Amino acid sequence: MYVILVYDAGIKRDPKILKTCRQYLNWVQNSVFEGEITEGKLRQLTQRLRDIVNPAEDYILIYTIPTPRYASRMALGTPKVSEGDIL
């Protein structure tokens, strides 16, 4: 399945969330990850995130789509993913 994961508000605040997401997905924008992932790996990722997330401060949306063929992506502007800034 294909996953689009959006993490709200300052990954800089919690590099653990960023690092965990990057182990499973591609980082496409400061707060957006996407990628092909098995159901088992997604369960694992979700569980790991649940352990990290501060429910009062963090908010993560995970969209799952059966196959990337169902989704298309368009971008406006310039991506800001910069590992140097964050890791």
Place this chain on the structure above:
Amino acid sequence: MYVILVYDAGIKRDPKILKTCRQYLNWVQNSVFEGEITEGKLRQLTQRLRDIVNPAEDYILIYTIPTPRYASRMALGTPKVSEGDIL
């Protein structure tokens, strides 16, 4: 079609982008909008965003899916959409 739109980095910086997106989509998270939209309306939205976006500073990703039945959404944490904060 169904759209998931992610706006990177500080909607507070440009309320025009927020306002424009909200005319077409539902605001589900600080930087995330989604909703059912016609192809024509999506073209209109994209054109309006192109006129507003500062290519050097802003980055918007627009995912389109033929129907919301193809996507499912899971949330971790607490949503932070708060009109009072921003508008």
